[in-house]
Amino acid sequence: MNFERKLKAYAAVFTISLKNSLAYKHDFVLMLVFFMLTYLVSIAVWLAVYHFAGATSIDGLSLYAMFAYFLVIAAVSTITAWPSIMEKVSKDLQGGGIMRSFIRPVGYIQQLFISSMPESIVLFLAAMLPITVIVIIVGHFSVSALTLLFFLVEVVLAWVLINLMGFIIGSSAVYLTNIYGVANTVQWIIGILGGAIVPLLFFPSWAYNLLMLTPFALSLYVPVGTVLGIIQTQIAVRSMLLDILWIGIFSAVSFFLWKRAEKKINAVGV
């Protein structure tokens, strides 16, 4: 199949997924609102901590930066907290629906990634736009073009990383009856070691340095820290290279796991 036809096929997958993700707008908006509300509790707690400490800065993080931190991490978490690919792979493997994918003119794994893109893009934009208004316009926060570019590249790399992790977890459905225990555990690990609960800056320096090498911090803390100026440019560049390294590692693991899973696939499910 030539390149142009493949591209048209992928574009069709993208368009259908985009329409699906916007089918229930009311549900979509409410989900976003509740997701953001979760982080408002953290903001309120830290505002109280700063107030009672009588401090304008704790460990180099100002009150305003803390406020912006949780808002931006809420937006980034919409696409890096829970890989939607995972549920699809698990359902296809366990239900046998994967057989239909093999006869389609688009590769299964490519289809997975392309079909999960629209929802992620819409969620991220829907969360990021109001937060940008609040943080930049209301808070007079400024971001250079280079920082913004780094942030967007890091978010894209984080999305790929998280979905590769999701693919690995989803593929393990051939061995597990239910992947949600593993998935929720991984999600918690990403949250706590990625800085969604507490900024990694507050961890001991040895823990901070170690976590900055892991895919968890690269998925959440690094993009947020880059755009808010908490992370220096050279660390941001190093993190992007680490991202690429981790993507390579997870791609290799995914390939290996998928080859083993393919042997167990059948039309009635595993």
Next chain:
Amino acid sequence: MSNRFVKDARFFIATQKYKMLSLFAYRFQASLWFFVALMDVLNVLVTITVIYGVSSGIAGWSYAQMLALAGFSSTAFGILFFLMNPFNLIMAMRNGSADQLFTKPYNKIVMVFSKYGSFNLISLIFGGIALLVYGIMNTQFSILPLIASIFLFLLGTTAMLMFILFISLLSYVLFKSGSYINWLTGIIQNASQYPLFIYGSVFMVLLTVAAPIAIATFYPAELIFMKVSITTVAEVAAATMVMAYLFYKGSMYLFRFYTSGGG
């Protein structure tokens, strides 16, 4: 009446035993689910530890006292989800499988608590109790306030259960959806792990009067550490009993709107 109570209790125990055996059929998965349930406790432990590591924390509350408060909250919400996962209940009512609530010879509330809870959340209860015990043992406390606070906690948890049941049924009746009740409960749970005055007096009143969460979490913690007077506690307990009864009656009324066969 005592026969009815014994019959309902036996049914509840039998269903919990069944759920436990079902969960442990796959041991690795069961262990993961128990760990997943403990995540809330671990999150709040890390957060409070970091807060008190980098600052003086919340005024009037020591590290151990904060852990005790978080312990009350985790235990209360652990009991809530152990007995009733709102999403499971509403989905059952949506697809019509809740018919058995009305056809079996047991109390409807007992049926709900027997069928629609998540057994693995028992680890959240134990985790909460561990936090609570650790917090109490590392502060000064007296026995009488401790006993009174446990009584207030049980009363508050009952009122909170009735409240969550009421809003779940209301969500079914008004929106035919339970998607957001679990989100909302999660947000309230997060909020209740910290002293409620940090959210302002409006929210504190809301979480005491409109939604009896404070009565299960904040006031028992305040009582143990003598941060609140006995008179206030007595008033709160009386109000709680009234609210629990009203939410119970409201829930019984809302059950009438259930449509068998799904919808």
